[in-house]
Amino acid sequence: MRIKEMADLAGTTPRAVRHYHQLGLLDVPPTVRGRREYGVEHLARLLRIRWLAGGGLPLPRVADMLAADESGADRDSVLRDLRAARRSIDAQQRALREQADRIDGLIAQVADGGTLSPLPSVLARFYDDIEDRIRAVGQGVSDKALRTVRAERQIMMILASRGAIPASAGLLVEGLDGAERDECARQIIAFARLDETGEASALRLAQDTWELALRHKEQTLAVLDDLPGGPLGRALWDLAEVLAGISYSQKAQQVFTTRLLALMLSDPEFAATIRRSAGREHPRL
Structure with a gap:
């Protein structure tokens, strides 16, 4: 033939x-x-x-x-x-199952009004809401604050793409009432103005942020506890630190982040949870 x-x-x-x-x-x-x-x-x-x-x-x-x-x-x-x-x-x-799970997540996310982004819809809606609350303050105040909250949103999107945003983070932000969301907006406005108000304001703002976290201590600890540990956890904490350093390069803003981390590490429960994920050998810990 x-x-x-x-x-x-x-x-x-x-x-x-x-x-x-x-x-x-x-x-x-x-x-x-x-x-x-x-x-x-x-x-x-x-x-x-x-x-x-x-x-x-x-x-x-x-x-x-x-x-x-x-x-x-x-x-x-x-x-x-x-x-x-x-x-x-x-x-x-396994790769096909992971792809199918991701597509299923995107289907649910878009059906829920979300966008094609690794950032969960609940967090996207939270940042949309915070932006609206910042705009309500007035344009002169809000422009810099909007850039700040968008930078945070981008950081969270990058971390989400690496699997570092657990579902419990959505539960945390959903638990914030209207007054607390207004407080979040005010804190972001204050953070954006730290180059004007100085390091003393950065220390006070870190205390205010810490007190808000303590009001939702159980849920905040749940988010930290859901973060990966081991090499992946250390890599994600290193990535978050690099991204924060790029986005928040002003000295007063770095004073804020350093003080907030110190306050969290002063609480035994927060310290244990953070060190489990980031690794005790982390230079900041």
Whole structure:
């Protein structure tokens, strides 16, 4: 039979058959009257190759595996290749499940009015609300504060893309009532103006922020406790510190972040939770 006839019977193309010839998977048949003439043995071999490749075995290994199988020698290498192929399939299945979960999350997020962002919808709505509250204060005050809250939002989006924003963070912000959200807006306005008001204001603002956290201590601790630990946790804390240093480069703002961390570490429960995630060897701890 001719190459096209065999390819059709095997459900493939002549181009694929020639590719198998090049890889040494399929013998080149003898030429009859100037054309290659394929036999049943070639079709059987071709179908066997496609059956193995369809099972997930890489083509470059199929030739060696078939040779070992047909000779009955080196069965261990055949088993190794089969097990390696199975592990590869497992990895692909895990990746597909993760992709499916991400798409499911995006479907739910967009259906809930959210955007195509790793930032959870509940946090996106929270930042939208805070921006509205800042605008209500007045344009002269709000412009710098809006840039500040948007920088924080971007930091949270970056951390969310790394899996560092647990679901409990959404529960925390949902637990803030209108007065507390107004307080958050005022604190952001004050933080944005620290370059004008100085380090003493930074220390007072850190105390105010800490007191707000204490009013929701159980939920704040839950968020910290849900952060990953080990190398991933340390990497995420390092990333958060780098992002904060880039976004909040003013000295008074750094005084605020240093003081707030010190206040959190002064509480045994907060200290234990933070050190579990960030690692006790972290230079700031």
